[in-house]
Amino acid sequence: MECKVREEVKKLEKYVAGKPIDEVKREFGIDEVVKLASNENPLGTSNKVKKLMLELVNEMNMYPDSASYDFKKALSDKLKINRDMIFCGAGSDSLINVICEVFLDKDDESIMPEITFPRYDSNTVLMGAKPVKISLKNNRLDLEMMINAITDKTKIIWFCNPNNPTGDIFTADELNKVLCKIPKNIVIVMDEAYYEYVTSEDYPNSLELLKSYPNMIILRTFSKAYGLAALRFGYGIASEEIVDYMNRVINAFDVNLFAQKAAVAALEDEDFINKVKLFNKKQREYLEKQFSEMELNYIKSQANFIMVNVKGDDKPIHEYLLRHGYIIRPGYLLGMPSWIRVTIGTQEQNIEFCKLLNNAIEERDKK
Ligand SMILES: Cc1ncc(COP(=O)(O)O)c(C=O)c1O
Structure with a gap:
């Protein structure tokens, strides 16, 4: 291209956003996908x-x-x-x-x-x-x-x-x-x-x-x-x-x-935001308890996501979860390899996520 691009723009890396649900559906040929990758609100909107x-x-x-x-x-x-x-x-x-x-x-x-x-x-x-x-x-x-x-x-x-x-x-x-x-x-x-x-x-x-x-x-x-x-x-x-x-x-x-x-x-709509806050607190406690029981280190969170250490390579964990319809943020993209960041989902999603995470770690460590 002959048009001159600013040097500052050339230095920029493309922002890698959380994978969109439709992309995962297409890539893995699955119908149901849960996105716990971009810290969105699982309770929706007021x-x-x-x-x-x-x-x-x-x-x-x-x-x-x-x-x-x-x-x-x-x-x-x-x-x-x-x-x-x-x-x-x-x-x-x-x-x-x-x-x-x-x-x-x-x-x-x-x-x-x-x-x-x-x-x-x-x-x-x-x-x-x-x-x-x-x-x-x-x-x-x-x-x-x-x-x-x-x-x-x-x-x-x-x-x-x-x-x-x-x-x-x-x-x-x-x-x-x-x-x-x-x-x-x-x-x-x-x-x-x-x-x-x-x-x-x-x-x-x-x-x-x-x-x-x-x-x-x-x-x-x-x-x-x-x-x-x-x-x-x-x-x-x-x-x-x-x-x-x-x-x-x-x-x-x-x-x-x-x-x-x-x-x-x-x-x-104060009722909605109060419901969101209470729900998030309870589910955060639930996930932290599950991680403790799985003997996984996590960073104590005050937000609607948790960083958890998967005791080894996070790439196969990310891939396993994707194949099973769960999108999370792998730590290698965030400068924290061997960690993953998961957004707090609905109660059902959190239960299923913990099950899948357990299986993913087992499968990785078998190899
Ligand atoms: C710390 C922080 N700041 C800012 C943003 C940008 O949020 P938005 O542009 O949706 O307001 C995000 C989004 O993930 C964030 O995590």
Whole structure:
């Protein structure tokens, strides 16, 4: 090709998403496939949201509200924050990209854990900046080492809490010890995509921290606990000044009509979200108990997925599970060979998954 592609784009690796259900059906010639690979909500979506979506089909010819007014009003009332502290985008994925566009110049640095959500890395590279990756310590974020890596070139520091793919959190105490050491000209991103699932009382209250750290950005999403992954709606909370810059870059109509209306209704349906939280907690405990009984190490999770050690090569385990209609994330794709990440499914799916995992390990170890 004679057209010139930017060097930064050439450096990018293609994002490997969880395998889609239809692809596995085609590849393995099976009819029933369960996807426990992308941390989606096995309970689906609030019925109130579903009903509302059907009522909107006659409004598709109109552009959505580029300011997402109704959503910002609903969220600001709920969280008791100023409406101008909220920005919205087509998934928090797209907002990670915008944060990099707003703050990263060529040769800047952004600090992230070595094993975390891969979009901090790819969007940093896209801007011509350098990802500085800090190893985990005992499978946990090493906050001290992340802070020690700060240089004059550092512009962003990414904290994923709970961290994907490990599912673990860092506590308010752990965070407080390092926050005060971060210079005020560095953006602190708190990616809280899974915060609704957290049950630990030691989880940091980032909204409260925002009052002392105007250089902080909180990211959340409707893709996980609210069960709206297909609609693409993520949002951020930050100082009015940061939000103003973010809004100059975010595409005007990034958040579609369905997503905006769904998000408002989802926020209102407290019964649904409470059911999701309780269900996830119970099933997380169930899976952890099963893993203990199978004598498999796992990382204690505060999210809707668990990282479990399969005591050897994870590739044959992944393949066995695929052949039997279960899609999970193999650790070799996540920088953690011999582990797999499984999304917490329905009770029946979790029972079946444990049976298959047992069989998969047995089959691998026979060879
Ligand atoms: C930690 C984390 N942040 C952000 C995202 C992006 O979510 P979405 O773009 O669906 O809001 C994900 C998705 O898996 C994630 O795990």
